[in-house]
Structures are given as C-alpha cells and as structure tokens.
Amino acid sequence: MLGSARRAAGGRGAGAEAGAMADKYVPGELEAKWQRTWAERGLFRAADLPGADKFYLLEMFPYPSGRLHMGHVRNYAIGDVAARFHRMRGKAVLHPMGWDAFGLPAEQAAMERQLDPKQWTFDNIDEMRRQLKLLGLTYDWDRELATCVPEYYRWEQLVFVRMLERGLAYRRKSLVNWSDALQTVLANEQVIDGRDYKLGEPVVQRELEQWFLRTTAYAERLLAGVEALAGAWPERVLLEQRARIGKSHGTEIRFPLEQPAGGTSELLVFTTRPDTLFGVTFMSLAVEHPLALELARGGGRESEVRAFVDRTRNDLRRMRADELTKDGVFTGAYCTNPATGGRVPIFIANFVLMDYGTGAVMAVPAHDQRDFEFARKFELPIKVVIAPPDGTRLDPATMDCAYVEEGRQVNSAQFDGLPNSEGMQRITAWLAERGQGGATVSWRLRDWCVSRQRSWGCPIPVVHCAACGVVPVPEAELPVVLPPDLAFDVRGGNPLARHPTFPNIACPKCGGPGRRETDTLDTFVESSWYFLRYCDPQWDQAPVRHDRVAAWMPVDQYIGGIEHAVGHLMYARFYHMVLKDLGFLPASVPDEPFARLLTQGMVCKETYFTPDENGNPVWHYPEEVEDGKSKVNGAPVTVGRIEKMSKSKRNVVGLEAFVERYGADTARLFTLFAAPPEKDLEWRDEGVEGCWRFLARVWRITNEAAEAVRAAPATLPPGELPPRWQALRRLVHQTIRRVTRDIDGRFHLNTAVSAIMELTNALADAGVPEAADPARSDCGPEPAGDPTAGPAVRREAVLTLLRLLSPFAPHLCDELWQRIGQTGTVLEAGWPAFDEAAAAEEVxxxxxxxxxxxxxxxxxxxxxxxxxxxxxxxxxxxxxxxxxxxxxxxxxxxxxxxxxxxxx
RNA sequence: GCCGGAGUGGCGGAACUGGCAGACGCGCCGGACUCAAAAUCCGGUGGGCCAAAAGCCUGUGAGGGUUCGAGUCCCUCCUCCGGCACCA
CATH class of the missing domain: 3.10.20.590 (Ubiquitin-like (UB roll))
Known part of the structure; x- marks a missing residue:
C-alpha cells in the first residue's frame, strides 16, 4: 500500500527496477537471482585445509529416488541454518551433499521398465539435484559424490580385502532373512514384523553362505563410544544403541556329558543366574546347536530329534516370539550338574537362540518363566533354590509361575542362607576354582551380514577356487567393476550371477578355474564412510586423504532421521573404527565420527479418505476434497489420522508446486518454525500462510525503511539515546542473544524464529516517520534530542533483523540487504555483534x-x-x-x- | 512383558538452572481502510465471578507430597508415542 502511494508520488522511471519490485514480494525470480549469484561467487566452497575454526556440518545423504519430499526439505533446512550460522560467525564450514546411489529401487526399475539401473540412477540424481538447488542450500557442490561409481566403491573393495586379511570379514553359513519377493537377504533392520521393509512381503529364514563383518570384535569399543557420546547425541539413540550392543555379565559353566559327542565331552552354557545352579533340572539346546543331532544319536532318539528340528525350523520362518508356544524334544542324552553331580536330561527347545551365549541353556524352571513353562509341559521336576525374602514358601507342586525376584539361597549346599546376589558371585568363584566355569561377558550384538544377492551394489572382491578356497582379488587388480550389460529381463535371482562373463575368472592364486563372487555389499557399507570421502572426494590414492580428514573430522554436527538410530549409525561408527585401525585414517582422528547428532522428526499431514465397498479406506489428495466430499466418488470424506507424508496415503505436498507458489524461503521457514526440529511436524496450510505473511511483512517493512536506512549514519550518536530508541536497541541486542543461543547447540530453531518475529513487530511499531500512517498513531512524534539517534538505531535494527533472519530465509534477506544499500551478501556480512550493555534492562x-x-x-x-x-x-x-x-x-x-x- | 519419552488454550507450540503459565504463530472476535471483497493495518482472545473495569477465584493428564513458591522436583495412577521383545 505504501509502496504504491510512493510510486505515484515519486513518479519512478522505467529503469528503476528495484523500485518496481518493491511493490510486492515475489520470491520466484528473486530466489533464482540469488542462487545464481551465490553459485557464481562460489560462496559455499569449503577450504581444502581449514584451520582450527572448522565446522563440519552434515545431513544424511539421500537415496536418489528422483523426488525430493518435505522430509528432505526439513532435514536440509535445519542443516542449512546451522551451516549459514557458523559461516556467518567466521567458521570454515564444510557442508557437502551426495547420493547414496546403490540399492534395490534401481534394480526394480530395471526389471519392471527395462531401464539401465545406472542411467535410471543418474537421471534421478540430476532431477533431485535440480530440486535441491531450488532451496538455496549452502552445499559445496564441488564435493558432490555418488556411491555407485567405481571411483567410490573401489575403496570399499580394498578395505574389504584388508578386513579379510585381518579376519574382520569372513564367510559362514548362517540363518538369514530371505525375501522371496525381493530375491535377496535382508538385514534385521530391513525386516519389520516378519515382512520386508520394501514390499511388505513375508521374509523367511534360510541357511546360506554369507559374508560377515566382525562387528562383535568392536562391541566393547562401540559401547565405550556410546557412553562417551552422552549429552552430544539424543538420549534415545544412545539407549537404543546400548540395548543393541547388549552387554551382559554372567557365568560360563561346563556340564560334563555322560557320553562324549561331536568330539567334546562337555556342554558349555552361559547364564546370568549362576545362583540358581543347584536348581537345574534339565538342559535346553538351540535347534541349530552343533551337538543337537550328535547327542540324539548317542541317546538313540535321532529320528525324533531330526523330525523336531525340521518342523521347528519351518515354524521359525514366520512366527514371532509371542506367537510361538514352548516346544521341545528329549535327546535321550544326559549331562552332569557340576555342583550337585546330579543327572541332567538334555532337550532341544524351540525358544533357545543359537546366536546368543553358547546356544545352550541350563534350565531352572523354579526361577525362569520360560523354563517353568517348558517343565510344566514336559512334566519335568521343579526345584526351588531361591526363597523369597517375605518368608513365603514356594511349593513346586502348586507354583503357577517362576519366582524370578531376589531372595536367599536354599537347597544350595554350602551356599544356603546367602542373599542370591552374593550367591551369584560365590558360586561363580567356586566354579572357577574347580575349573568348571567362570565369569564371562555376553553380547547381544551380532556380526554384520553384508552379503546381498543383488547386482546394483559394490561387488565383493573375492574369487572362489575349488583348490584354494576363497581368494581375495589382488589389490593391483582392483576395482572389480560392475559389468555395464546386465540382463534384467528375468525376474528374480541375481543378474550378476547370470552374466555371461563376469563370474568367470581364473584363480588369482593357482591360475586354475575359479568363480567370481557375485554377492554385492549391503548399501550400508557405502554410507559408513561417505562422510570421510567428502574431505577429498577426488582423491585417487586411497579411500581418504589423511591430511584432509585430519583437518575436517570429526563431523561437528550430523543431522538425520531417527530411523537410523541403530542401523546406519552403528555401522558407520564401527566402520570408522575399522578404517582407523587398518591405517586408512590418521591416528589423530577420534574414534567417534559424529561429535553431535540431531535426529529430526517426520513431516506429517492430515489424511482424507472415503470407504470403498469393503469398508477399506480410499485415500484422497487434499485437492480432491471439496466441501467435505470427494471429487472422485462424491462420497463424504473422513478426516483421518495425522500421518507421515507418503504417496500411499496421498497426504504429500509437492515441493516444486509449493516453491513456485510460496518460494523456497517460506518452505524453509515453515518447516523450521512449526515445531522444534526433533519433534514431528504437522503440515498445515494455515501455518504456511502465516510464514508467508511474515516474510511479506519483513519485505514491506524493510522496503519502507530502505531509503531512511541508506541515509542513516552508520554509527550511533554519542551519549544517551532517547528512551524510545534505547528500548528498540535493547530489544535488538536481546534478540541477538536469544537467536544465537537458540541456534547454537540448542537447535531450538522454532523459538529463534519467534524471537525474530518479535523483533520485526517492534520494528514495525517503531514506525517509519515519513509514513504518516493513521493506523500507527501510537508511534508518536519523533522524540527530542539528537535527530540522528532514531535513524541510526533503526538502521541497526533493520541490519540486525536481516542478519538474524538470513539463515532461515536467505534469498529474501540478500535481496533486502542490497535494497538497503549494503554490498555483497548477508552471509559475508557476518553474524551481528552482541552488546551486553545495550541488552541490559534498565528497569x-x-x-x-x-x-x-x-x-x-x-x-x-x-x-x-x-x-x-x-x-x-x-x-x-x-x-x-x-x-x-x-x-x-x-x-x-x-x-x-x-x-x-x-x-x- | 521390559526399557525410554511425552501429556500445557480451539490448534502448532513457549517458559534458561523451581520464581508473572500460555512467548511466537495459526484460528476466532471486534475495528480501520474499501462501493465491496481480497490484501494490509490496529485491538482483543485459557476458563469462571462481575453490567463493565478494577479486582477476585481457578487453571499445565489424575491424585498425593516437598517448598515461601511446582508445568518444572519426589511418589502412585491413567492415556498416548517410541524402542526391545523368548538375550538365559
């Protein structure tokens, strides 16, 4: 309104481009202009070797699906605020972006639409990069990398060979999650409720030869790292990692076998309850226990056991723990309780896990619920050895559940009367003295299965030779490059294995006929070191360049989704430690690659649906809903739950259409303002409008003040300011303090925006003297005193506002910065200086x-x-x-x- | 089942280490501008008592406690969300 009045009065000429644009905030052209300027000036390029004041800011790189969604926008907007903030504060910032480019979708596109996975991937990358660039993010695009090129994955092959030499990579038969639908093995994280994460089809257990990385060798160090990260990582992530590592202290006990079997004369068990040793009434072995069939053979019950094992394996394919009832079979074999000398029958039980402890459990039905259920079912004896402290007498005949609480030892010979906590220690020590066991530690963490029967992944660089066994490809012959001509016309199976020449190779050791490994690496391997590669992505002498990595690592702030709390974040920590131990990293690099972590929440939105003939919901896009009815089928629409934005629920907001209408700055501001970063965000169109209005308001206020700011002195007059201006100045400096504190470390970006909004409101109230706006009659006359005080304070306020707002809405701020007569960009101008005295309240x-x-x-x-x-x-x-x-x-x-x- | 986290106006959310609950935004109500609308601007907005204001009472999932003072600390319970789930 004001602009048009002025234009009429000023009679601005056609050449006054800036003035013509002053009318209305139109982000489209303006944003493109500043993105061009930034790129031309190379503002976001990181130094090769930063000094001590470095800041490595990283957002988890995306899979190039081809479409950027609002979840990405939120992740990158949060990161960009931090990147711009630290840059403005004079830090040397590394803020890279790249592509997690191997993976199943490319292969599926290849199978379904006969596309070349490489072409498909790079087309997607181009499309996503284009969309990403619309957001005005401060990436150093010179460091962009894609994990699917040999220049990247070759180094994983080298590392794999070195790990193989050190026994950190190995191959073994193992029960794995096999998806028929996807024709591959899946990691535990990729299996949700017995179904694959991708298509939701059933996953079965199969025994296959698989490649593993020995994460268990690093369990202690991974756990130590978790403790060290306290305070720097979200507590929730640390808890999940601690649970996954699952360190538990217990006792290893040897039970002599009556009849030696399978080359051994004793059965080794792990227990956390050595205090209950005198209450053991039977043994339970896992179905896969190597002695299972051997013992049965000795016990004369081979066929029964074999039948049970076969049957149970089928069960284990699908059933979840809580749907599986306790079942088992007697092997016919016995062992001896080392404490009592009593005879203990050995069973196979369906609930015993092979890959925890030793795969054999001493069963104490009186004090373990699972053993209790098993004993009742098979009518096995129950012997009480822990008495409750309240004096209750436990009677095996009438107990309806196991007693698992604390108590005193009973029926435990010389240990009777001791509190069971002490019994644990004394019995363990006693066993150790007699060579029958001792204290030990058990871990829940498993080795990392990295084999994938897929072709769009990093080939595992080994050769199978009938004579020499597994032979690594010699380092001089690396990389093993994916063949360009894979056939995807056959559904299922690994196209690499079907390739006419790829699998054929002479054994590097003996020259005889060999077969190349056709499994590829889990894509979590690529994402386990990309953050190191960014330090010099072109380096062709080694995976990473020592001096660069030494200068930039660790990542000072890592930002990504909570879904990676254990998977990616555990693998990356492990791999980073391995690289360090193998000498690929300088020793000065700390064990932990990510000094601080922020896990941002999901972007959610209301859903709309109408029921179909069977009562199942049919989801509708918001634009398909009018007056509470569906434009598709005319039925009344139900407002569904607020859920994570997804194509299937049709509650997505398209990025490009949004940016076209509101601009990137509004997209950024809204995702930052609507909720604190770590919480889920509910997308609301009214909220978007509010952010848009705020930016338009900043636009208007600043443009109105532009001429006055240009004319205003750059320094404040000496002496006391009139109270009105002192108050504005106080707020300016209080806002600097608040916003700085909110961004730095705390990441309360939503409250930082609030503070900036408050400053904007105050600036509007401070008024523009030459605009005699009747609606702002409260402005009052210019106070007496130095007439330069007002303009100078207002100038400081406007400059500060733009500086504080620029990490959130950088395009708008740079444009306004220019319009108020400043040169360069706000980024270069730096973060505003805080004046403690000016911020102090006088009343x-x-x-x-x-x-x-x-x-x-x-x-x-x-x-x-x-x-x-x-x-x-x-x-x-x-x-x-x-x-x-x-x-x-x-x-x-x-x-x-x-x-x-x-x-x- | 076990382990975490969270419950604050009509809504999203503020409240640093115990000190004015509800910042900021949305929505809503009233007003200005306009022929009118949109946009914009100004004012109001937890609930209750009172004609109104002043003022008072009440209020952060429920109940108890500690304290001069509790959204914040402690105990019990309820609800929701997340993780783990035969880990011996």
Whole structure:
C-alpha cells in the first residue's frame, strides 16, 4: 500500500527496477537471482585445509529416488541454518551433499521398465539435484559424490580385502532373512514384523553362505563410544544403541556329558543366574546347536530329534516370539550338574537362540518363566533354590509361575542362607576354582551380514577356487567393476550371477578355474564412510586423504532421521573404527565420527479418505476434497489420522508446486518454525500462510525503511539515546542473544524464529516517520534530542533483523540487504555483534506475591536493594490490602525477579 | 512383558538452572481502510465471578507430597508415542 502511494508520488522511471519490485514480494525470480549469484561467487566452497575454526556440518545423504519430499526439505533446512550460522560467525564450514546411489529401487526399475539401473540412477540424481538447488542450500557442490561409481566403491573393495586379511570379514553359513519377493537377504533392520521393509512381503529364514563383518570384535569399543557420546547425541539413540550392543555379565559353566559327542565331552552354557545352579533340572539346546543331532544319536532318539528340528525350523520362518508356544524334544542324552553331580536330561527347545551365549541353556524352571513353562509341559521336576525374602514358601507342586525376584539361597549346599546376589558371585568363584566355569561377558550384538544377492551394489572382491578356497582379488587388480550389460529381463535371482562373463575368472592364486563372487555389499557399507570421502572426494590414492580428514573430522554436527538410530549409525561408527585401525585414517582422528547428532522428526499431514465397498479406506489428495466430499466418488470424506507424508496415503505436498507458489524461503521457514526440529511436524496450510505473511511483512517493512536506512549514519550518536530508541536497541541486542543461543547447540530453531518475529513487530511499531500512517498513531512524534539517534538505531535494527533472519530465509534477506544499500551478501556480512550493555534492562519488573499469589508488580532499577524493593512492595495498594491485619513471618526476595510475603 | 519419552488454550507450540503459565504463530472476535471483497493495518482472545473495569477465584493428564513458591522436583495412577521383545 505504501509502496504504491510512493510510486505515484515519486513518479519512478522505467529503469528503476528495484523500485518496481518493491511493490510486492515475489520470491520466484528473486530466489533464482540469488542462487545464481551465490553459485557464481562460489560462496559455499569449503577450504581444502581449514584451520582450527572448522565446522563440519552434515545431513544424511539421500537415496536418489528422483523426488525430493518435505522430509528432505526439513532435514536440509535445519542443516542449512546451522551451516549459514557458523559461516556467518567466521567458521570454515564444510557442508557437502551426495547420493547414496546403490540399492534395490534401481534394480526394480530395471526389471519392471527395462531401464539401465545406472542411467535410471543418474537421471534421478540430476532431477533431485535440480530440486535441491531450488532451496538455496549452502552445499559445496564441488564435493558432490555418488556411491555407485567405481571411483567410490573401489575403496570399499580394498578395505574389504584388508578386513579379510585381518579376519574382520569372513564367510559362514548362517540363518538369514530371505525375501522371496525381493530375491535377496535382508538385514534385521530391513525386516519389520516378519515382512520386508520394501514390499511388505513375508521374509523367511534360510541357511546360506554369507559374508560377515566382525562387528562383535568392536562391541566393547562401540559401547565405550556410546557412553562417551552422552549429552552430544539424543538420549534415545544412545539407549537404543546400548540395548543393541547388549552387554551382559554372567557365568560360563561346563556340564560334563555322560557320553562324549561331536568330539567334546562337555556342554558349555552361559547364564546370568549362576545362583540358581543347584536348581537345574534339565538342559535346553538351540535347534541349530552343533551337538543337537550328535547327542540324539548317542541317546538313540535321532529320528525324533531330526523330525523336531525340521518342523521347528519351518515354524521359525514366520512366527514371532509371542506367537510361538514352548516346544521341545528329549535327546535321550544326559549331562552332569557340576555342583550337585546330579543327572541332567538334555532337550532341544524351540525358544533357545543359537546366536546368543553358547546356544545352550541350563534350565531352572523354579526361577525362569520360560523354563517353568517348558517343565510344566514336559512334566519335568521343579526345584526351588531361591526363597523369597517375605518368608513365603514356594511349593513346586502348586507354583503357577517362576519366582524370578531376589531372595536367599536354599537347597544350595554350602551356599544356603546367602542373599542370591552374593550367591551369584560365590558360586561363580567356586566354579572357577574347580575349573568348571567362570565369569564371562555376553553380547547381544551380532556380526554384520553384508552379503546381498543383488547386482546394483559394490561387488565383493573375492574369487572362489575349488583348490584354494576363497581368494581375495589382488589389490593391483582392483576395482572389480560392475559389468555395464546386465540382463534384467528375468525376474528374480541375481543378474550378476547370470552374466555371461563376469563370474568367470581364473584363480588369482593357482591360475586354475575359479568363480567370481557375485554377492554385492549391503548399501550400508557405502554410507559408513561417505562422510570421510567428502574431505577429498577426488582423491585417487586411497579411500581418504589423511591430511584432509585430519583437518575436517570429526563431523561437528550430523543431522538425520531417527530411523537410523541403530542401523546406519552403528555401522558407520564401527566402520570408522575399522578404517582407523587398518591405517586408512590418521591416528589423530577420534574414534567417534559424529561429535553431535540431531535426529529430526517426520513431516506429517492430515489424511482424507472415503470407504470403498469393503469398508477399506480410499485415500484422497487434499485437492480432491471439496466441501467435505470427494471429487472422485462424491462420497463424504473422513478426516483421518495425522500421518507421515507418503504417496500411499496421498497426504504429500509437492515441493516444486509449493516453491513456485510460496518460494523456497517460506518452505524453509515453515518447516523450521512449526515445531522444534526433533519433534514431528504437522503440515498445515494455515501455518504456511502465516510464514508467508511474515516474510511479506519483513519485505514491506524493510522496503519502507530502505531509503531512511541508506541515509542513516552508520554509527550511533554519542551519549544517551532517547528512551524510545534505547528500548528498540535493547530489544535488538536481546534478540541477538536469544537467536544465537537458540541456534547454537540448542537447535531450538522454532523459538529463534519467534524471537525474530518479535523483533520485526517492534520494528514495525517503531514506525517509519515519513509514513504518516493513521493506523500507527501510537508511534508518536519523533522524540527530542539528537535527530540522528532514531535513524541510526533503526538502521541497526533493520541490519540486525536481516542478519538474524538470513539463515532461515536467505534469498529474501540478500535481496533486502542490497535494497538497503549494503554490498555483497548477508552471509559475508557476518553474524551481528552482541552488546551486553545495550541488552541490559534498565528497569526490571519485580512481581510481588503474598503467600505465593501474585498481588502486584513493581518497576525497579537493577541495582535496587532488598530494603528498597520490599518497602515499595508493601506500599503497593493491592499488596497492602492482603497484608492488612496479618503478620509477615517471612519475606522471600529474589533480586530482579520477585518478592514473596509469607503471612499469618 | 521390559526399557525410554511425552501429556500445557480451539490448534502448532513457549517458559534458561523451581520464581508473572500460555512467548511466537495459526484460528476466532471486534475495528480501520474499501462501493465491496481480497490484501494490509490496529485491538482483543485459557476458563469462571462481575453490567463493565478494577479486582477476585481457578487453571499445565489424575491424585498425593516437598517448598515461601511446582508445568518444572519426589511418589502412585491413567492415556498416548517410541524402542526391545523368548538375550538365559
């Protein structure tokens, strides 16, 4: 409104481009212009070797699906605020972006649409990069990398060969999650409720030869790292990692076998309850236990056991733990309890896990619920060895569940009477003395299965030779490059294995006929070191360049989705330690690659649906809904739950259409303002409008002030400012403090935006003197005193506003920066300096309470004494009213905050 | 089942280490501008008592406790979300 009035008055010429644009905030052209400028000036390029003031900021790189969604926008907007903030504060910032480019979707596209996975991937990358660039993010595109090129994955092959040499990579038969639908093995993280993460088809257990990385060898170090990251990573992630590592202290006990079997004369068990050793009444072995069939053969029950094992394996394919009832079979074999010398029958049980502990469990039905259920079913004896502290007598005949609490040892020979916690230690020590066991540690963490029967992944660089076994490809012959001509016309199976020449190779050792490994590596291997590669992505001498990595690592702030809490974040920590141990990293690099972690919440939105003929929901896009009815089928629409944006629920907001309408700055601001970063965000169109309005308001206010700011002196007049301007200046500096604190470390970006909004409101209230806006009659006349005070303070306020807002809405701020006569970009201008004295309040509000209830307020100078404040507080009429006729028994005084009279 | 986290206006969310609950935004109500609308601007907005204001009462999932003072600390319970789930 003001702009048009001025234009009419000023009669601006056609050449005054800036003025013509002053009318309305139109982000489209403006954003493109500044993105061009930034790129041309190379503003986001990181130094090769930064000094001590480096800041490595990283967002988890995306899979190039071809479509950027609002979840990405949120992730990258959060990161970009931090990147711009640290840059403005003078840090050397590394802020790279790349592509997690291997993976199943490319192969599926190849199978379904006969596309070349490489072509498909690079087309997607181009498309996603284009969309990403619309957002004005501060990436150093010179460091862009894609994991699917030999220049990247070759180094994984080298590392794999070295790991093989050190026994950190190995091959073994193992039960794995096999997806028929996807024709591959899946990691545990990729299996959700017995179904694959991708198509939701059933996953079965199969025994296959697989490649593993020995994560278990690093369990202790991974756990130590978790403890060290306390405070720097979200507690939730640390908890999940700690649970996954699952360290538990216990005791290893040897039970001599009556008849040696399978080359051994004893059965080794792991228990956390050695105190219950005297209560053992049977043994339970896992179905896959190597001695299972051997013992049965000796016990004369081979066929029964074999039948049970076969049957149970089928069960285990699908069933979840809680749907599986306890079942088992007697092997016919016995062992001896080393404590009592008693005879213990050995069973195979369906609930015993082979890959935890030793795969054999000493069963104490009186004090373990699972053993109790098993014993009841097979009518096995129950022997109580722990007595409850309350004196209750446990009777095996009538117990309906196991007693698992603390108590005193009973029926335990020389240990009787001890508290069971002490019994644990004493029995363990006693076993150790007699060579029958001892204290040990068990881990829940498993080795990392990295084999994938897929062709769009990093080939595992080994050769199988009938004579020499597994032979690594010699380092000089690396990389093993994926053949370009894979056939995807056959559904299922690995096209690499079917390739006419790829599998054929002579054994590197003996020259005889060999077969190349056709499994590829899990894509989590690529994402386990990409952050190192960014330090010099072109380096062709080694996976990473020492001096660069030494200069940039660790990542100072890592940002990504909570779904990677254990998978990616555990693998990357492990791999990073391995690289360090193998000498690929300089020793100065710390064990932990990610110094701080932020896990951002999901972007959610309301869903709309109508029921189909079977009552199942049919989801609708918001634009298909009109007046509460579906435009598709005319039925009344139900508003569904607020759920994560997804194509299947049709509750997505298209990025490009959005940016076209509102601009990238509004997209960024909204995702940052609507919720704190770590919480889920609900997308609401009204909220978007609010952010848009705010930016338009900044636009208007700044443009209105532009001429005055240009003309204003750059320094404040000496001496005291008139109160009105001093108040504005105080708010300016308080806002600098708040926004700085909110961004730095705390990541309360939503409150940082609030603070900036408050400053904007104050700036609007401070008014534009030459605009005699009747609606702003409260502005009052320009106060007396130095006439340059007002313009100078307002100039500082406008400059500060743009500086504080620029990490959130960089395009708008740079444009306005230029319009108020500043050169360059806000990024280069730097973060505003904070002046403690200017931020200090000269009058404090002290609240007065009587018996804890608010009865009045006082405005007092900061240096007021207790006596002065208390005296004035008592004189407040409303306070006096409540003090009348009462006796003050205590006066609480919190300087600058409150007075509380306790009366009787 | 076990281990975490969270419950604050009509809504998203603020409240640093116990000190004015509800910042900021949305929505809503009233007003200005306009022929009108949109946009914009100004004011109001937890609930209750009171004609209104002043003022008072009440209020952060429920109940108890500690404290001069509790959204914040402690105990019990309820609800929701997340993780793990035969880990011996």
């Amino acid at each position: 404090l509000t002290v609240v007065v309470q009587v018996l804890g209830k608010l009865r009045g307020q006082l405005r007092v100078p900061p240096d007021a004494t207790r006596e002065q404040v208390v005296e004035r507080a008592q004189a407040e009429p409303n306070v006096a009213r409540f003090l009348e006729g009462k006796k003050i028994v205590k006066t609480v005084f919190v300087p600058g905050k409150l007075v509380n009279f306790v009366v009787k």
